Amino acid sequence: MPTRTGTGAVAMLSGRLAKFKGEIAHLVEYHPYWIYDGGSKTRNPAADQNTYLIMDLKGTNTSKRATAVRHFVGELDSLVASNVAFTVVPSHDPAKLTTGVRLLAQALAERKNRVDATACLVRHTLVDKKSGGGDRSLAVDLRSIRVEQPELLTGGRVVLLDDVTTSGNSFEACRRLLLKAGAAEVQCLAVGKTVR
Numbered sequence: 001m002p003t004r005t006g007t008g009a010v011a012m013l014s015g016r017l018a019k020f021k022g023e024i025a026h027l028v029e030y031h032p033y034w035i036y037d038g039g040s041k042t043r044n045p046a047a048d049q050n051t052y053l054i055m056d057l058k059g060t061n062t063s064k065r066a067t068a069v070r071h072f073v074g075e076l077d078s079l080v081a082s083n084v085a086f087t088v089v090p091s092h093d094p095a096k097l098t099t100g101v102r103l104l105a106q107a108l109a110e111r112k113n114r115v116d117a118t119a120c121l122v123r124h125t126l127v128d129k130k131s132g133g134g135d136r137s138l139a140v141d142l143r144s145i146r147v148e149q150p151e152l153l154t155g156g157r158v159v160l161l162d163d164v165t166t167s168g169n170s171f172e173a174c175r176r177l178l179l180k181a182g183a184a185e186v187q188c189l190a191v192g193k194t195v196r
Helices: 049-058 062-079 100-109 138-144 169-180
Strands: 018-020 024-030 034-037 040-043 085-088 121-123 145-147 157-165 185-194
Touching: 018 185, 024 049, 024 062, 024 157, 049 062, 049 100, 049 157, 049 185, 062 100, 062 185, 085 100, 100 157, 121 169, 138 145, 138 169, 145 169, 157 169, 169 185
Parallel strands: 024 185, 085 157, 157 185
Antiparallel strands: 018 024, 034 040, 121 145
């Protein structure tokens, strides 16, 4: 059941979700599979079931990805209000359109009178992958992402979804772009929050 905010509006995300930086909701903690130290990497002993499910969501094995999508739909559906639009932080690669997080957002949008706005945020310029050491600054995302189909957002409440958040900067850049394009409110939701 959605909760009420201090302004009397129905919250888009359940208060049962953990928060990062006070405003980015996340479902689980994500312990990356690898720990990078200088030039070497070692397997993270803290890697757990959430690690593997998120890796499956991010991966290219369609069977494992579909299983992860079903799992996270089951976990998130009751925690997100009806009548919201779902969009996603786009991949670092403009050619990579079918991502696990996009499939998850589309599956969640099929329920409770929600809107599939997953095509609204478009990466138009390739950027280095952040998990591989790419620049995590706001400016990188603000320069390489644009909003398309703003009519799906205008005056609406938007849930911005990503698979993992580490710094929160991708969320902040996309949130700014969505609000500038006419969204009335944007709430950020990550499946996992990186824990190191």
